[in-house]
Amino acid sequence: MQTVLSIAADSLAYGMVLFIISIGLSVTMGLMKVVNLAHGAFAMIGGYIASYATQQLGLPFGVGIVAAVVGTVLIGIPLERFLYRRIYGAPELTQVLMTIGITFIIIGIANFALGPTLKTIPLPSQLQGPVDLGFRSIAAHKLFAVAVGLVVAAALWFIVERTPFGVRLRASVDDAAMAGALGVRTKMVYAVSFALAIGLAALGGVVGAQLLPIEPYYALHYMVTFLVVVSVGGAGSITGALIAALLLGAVQTTGRYIMPEYGEFFFYLAVIAVVAVFPHGLMGRSK
Amino acid sequence: MSRPIRDLIAVLVLAVVAVVLFFLFPTNLALLTRIVAVMLLVLSLDLVTGFAGVATLGHAALFGAGAYAAGIAAAKFGITDPLLMLAIGAVAGSVAGALSSLVILRGHGLSQLVLSIAVVQLAHEAANKLSAWTGGSDGLSGIAPSALLGMFRFDLFGRTAFIMAVVMLLLVFVILRVVVRSPFGMLCRGIKQDPTRVRAMGAPVYSTLVKMYAIAGAVAGLGGALSAIATKVVGLDSLSFNLSAEALVMLVLGGTGKLFGAMLGALVFVWFEDRISAINPFHWLTVVGVLLVAVVLFAPNGLTGAAEAIWKRLRRARS
Numbered sequence: 001m002q003t004v005l006s007i008a009a010d011s012l013a014y015g016m017v018l019f020i021i022s023i024g025l026s027v028t029m030g031l032m033k034v035v036n037l038a039h040g041a042f043a044m045i046g047g048y049i050a051s052y053a054t055q056q057l058g059l060p061f062g063v064g065i066v067a068a069v070v071g072t073v074l075i076g077i078p079l080e081r082f083l084y085r086r087i088y089g090a091p092e093l094t095q096v097l098m099t100i101g102i103t104f105i106i107i108g109i110a111n112f113a114l115g116p117t118l119k120t121i122p123l124p125s126q127l128q129g130p131v132d133l134g135f136r137s138i139a140a141h142k143l144f145a146v147a148v149g150l151v152v153a154a155a156l157w158f159i160v161e162r163t164p165f166g167v168r169l170r171a172s173v174d175d176a177a178m179a180g181a182l183g184v185r186t187k188m189v190y191a192v193s194f195a196l197a198i199g200l201a202a203l204g205g206v207v208g209a210q211l212l213p214i215e216p217y218y219a220l221h222y223m224v225t226f227l228v229v230v231s232v233g234g235a236g237s238i239t240g241a242l243i244a245a246l247l248l249g250a251v252q253t254t255g256r257y258i259m260p261e262y263g264e265f266f267f268y269l270a271v272i273a274v275v276a277v278f279p280h281g282l283m284g285r286s287k
Numbered sequence: 288m289s290r291p292i293r294d295l296i297a298v299l300v301l302a303v304v305a306v307v308l309f310f311l312f313p314t315n316l317a318l319l320t321r322i323v324a325v326m327l328l329v330l331s332l333d334l335v336t337g338f339a340g341v342a343t344l345g346h347a348a349l350f351g352a353g354a355y356a357a358g359i360a361a362a363k364f365g366i367t368d369p370l371l372m373l374a375i376g377a378v379a380g381s382v383a384g385a386l387s388s389l390v391i392l393r394g395h396g397l398s399q400l401v402l403s404i405a406v407v408q409l410a411h412e413a414a415n416k417l418s419a420w421t422g423g424s425d426g427l428s429g430i431a432p433s434a435l436l437g438m439f440r441f442d443l444f445g446r447t448a449f450i451m452a453v454v455m456l457l458l459v460f461v462i463l464r465v466v467v468r469s470p471f472g473m474l475c476r477g478i479k480q481d482p483t484r485v486r487a488m489g490a491p492v493y494s495t496l497v498k499m500y501a502i503a504g505a506v507a508g509l510g511g512a513l514s515a516i517a518t519k520v521v522g523l524d525s526l527s528f529n530l531s532a533e534a535l536v537m538l539v540l541g542g543t544g545k546l547f548g549a550m551l552g553a554l555v556f557v558w559f560e561d562r563i564s565a566i567n568p569f570h571w572l573t574v575v576g577v578l579l580v581a582v583v584l585f586a587p588n589g590l591t592g593a594a595e596a597i598w599k600r601l602r603r604a605r606s
Contacts, residue, residue, distance in 0.1 A: 096342075096400065097535070097536065097539055100579060101579025104579065111569040228401055232401075263412045265412035265413065268409040272390060272406070
C-alpha cells in the first residue's frame with residue numbers, strides 16, 4: 001500500500017511537470033502548427049537562468065522563477081522574429097530540422113558558456129522537507145509542482161477561451177488570412193503565443209528542476225518526451241495535454257518503480273498504442 | 288547520353304573517388320568504412336523519405352536490426368562468413384523495415400514522426416533488456432568474421448573491410464538506380480506527391496509503401512551488418528534516436544530524393560564530425576546546428592541541389 005501511494009504521488013508530480021512544459025509545446029504545435037523540437041531547450045534556458053539568479057546572485061526562489069520566464073522570453077523573441085517566422089506553414093520535416101538545429105546550437109553554447117556540470121536551483125525553506133497530508137507525507141516541492149500545474153491549466157484555459165486575445169488567437173488559427181482581413185494582427189498574435197509557450201517552458205524547467213535536472217543535454221534528453229506528450233494528448237488541447245502528461249507520467253514512474261530494468265520500454269509501448277489508435281491524439285481535432 | 292552510359296560514368300566516378308581515398312588516407316580506412324556503412328543507412332532513409340515521402344526519425348532501427356542480426360549470428364551461432372553475415376543483416380533489416388512500417392504508416396505528419404521515434408526507442412530498450420543476446424549497454428562483442436571468400440583476411444588496417452564495403456556500395460547503388468527508375472519507384476514518387484490521387488488511380492498506396500520499406504530495410508541492414516563486420520562490435524548507439532536524427536540531417540544536407548545526395552551528405556557529415564569532435568564534441572553540436580539552420584534557410588535542396596543550381600546558372604550564362 002505504501003508503494004502504491006508513493007508511486008501515485010511521484011506520478012502526479014512528474015506528470016504535472018511534464019504538463020507544464022508540454023502545454024507550451026502544445027500551444028506552438030496545435031495553434032501555430034510548428035513542431036518545435038527546441039522547446040526543451042527553452043525549458044533548459046529557464047533552468048539555467050534560475051540557477052544563476054539564485055546561486056550566483058543570491059536572489060530568492062520566487063524572483064528566480066520570474067527572472068527565468070522573462071529572460072527566456074527575451075532570448076526567444078529574436079529567435080521567433082528571425083528563424084521561426086520563416087518556417088510557419090512549412091512541411092513538418094523542415095520544421096523538425098530547423099528546430100533540431102536550434103537545439104544543437106543552444107546545447108553547444110550552454111556547454112561552452114556554463115560547462116557540462118549539473119546546475120541546481122536551491123529550494124526555499126518552505127518547499128523543503130515533507131508535508132503531512134494526514135494519511136501520508138509528500139515532499140513539499142512535489143506538491144508545489146502539482147499546484148503550479150493546476151494554476152497553469154486554469155490560467156491557460158481562461159486566456160484561450162475567455163479573453164479578447166484568445167478570440168484573436170483562435171481566429172488566426174482557424175483562418176489566418178481571414179483573421180488578418182478583419183484587422184487581427186496575426187504576426188503579433190503568433191509572436192505573443194510563441195512568447196507564452198516558451199515562458200511556460202521556462203516555468204516548467206524551473207519548477208521541475210528537482211525531477212528533470214538541468215544540464216546541457218537536457219534539451220536533447222527530454223526533446224522526445226515532450227513531443228510525445230503533446231502528440232498523445234492531441235496538439236492544441238489543454239485537457240488532452242493534461243491527461244497525456246498524467247497518463248505517461250504514471251506509466252514511466254510505475255515502470256521505474258516496479259521494473260527498472262525495462263527502462264522506458266513500456267512508456268514507448270503505451271505511446272505506440274495510443275497514437276496508433278488515435279492518430280490525432282486523445283483530444284486532438286482532425287484536420 | 289543514354290541512361291546505361293550515364294550510370295556507368297556514375298559508378299566509375301564513385302569507384303575512382305574510393306580508390307583515391309584509399310591511397311590518400313591509408314590510416315583512416317576504418318573511418319572510411321564507417322562512412323560507407325552510414326551511407327547505406329542514409330540511402331535507405333532516402334528511399335522512404337526522399338522518394339516515398341514518409342517522415343521518419345527512427346530509421347536507425349533498421350540499421351541496428353541488421354547490425355545485431357549479423358553480430359548475433361557471428362558471436363552466438365558461429366556464422367562467421369562475412370558474406371553470409373551481410374545477407375543475414377540484409378534480411379533482418381528487411382523484416383524489421385516491413386514490420387516497423389506497419390506501425391509507422393498508421394500515422395501522418397506529426398503522428399508519423401512520433402510513431403517512428405517510439406519504434407526506435409522501443410527497439411533500443413528491448414536490445415538493452417535482452418542483454419543475454421545483445422550484450423546490453425556493454426555492446427555485443429566476440430564477433431570474429433572469417434576471411435572474405437576464404438582468401439582475404441580482415442587486416443588491422445581495415446583494407447579488406449574497406450574494399451568489401453566499396454564493392455557492396457557500388458552494387459547497392461546500381462540496384463537502387465534501377466529501383467527508383469522502375470514503375471515501382473515512380474509509383475512511390477507519385478505517392479509522395481499526392482497519395483489520394485494515386486489511390487484514386489487505382490494503385491495500392493499502403494502495400495507499395497510497405498514494400499519500399501522492406502527494400503530500404505535491406506539496404507540499412509546491409510549497412511548495419513557492414514559496421515558489425517568492420518568494427519567487430521555492435522553498440523546500443525546503432526539503434527538510437529540520435530543516429531536516426533543524424534541520418535536525417537545527413538540526408539537533408541546532401542539533398543533528398545537523390546542517391547548522390549544521400550551519399551555526399553553522409554561523407555561530409557561523418558568526415559567533419561570525426562575531425563571537429565576530436566577537438567571538442569560540443570563544438571561539433573554547435574556546427575551541426577548552424578549548418579542545419581543554414582541549409583533550411585538558404586539551401587533547402589541540400590548540397591547537391593545547390594550544386595545543380597550553380598551548374599544550371601553557369602550553363603545559362605555560357606549559352
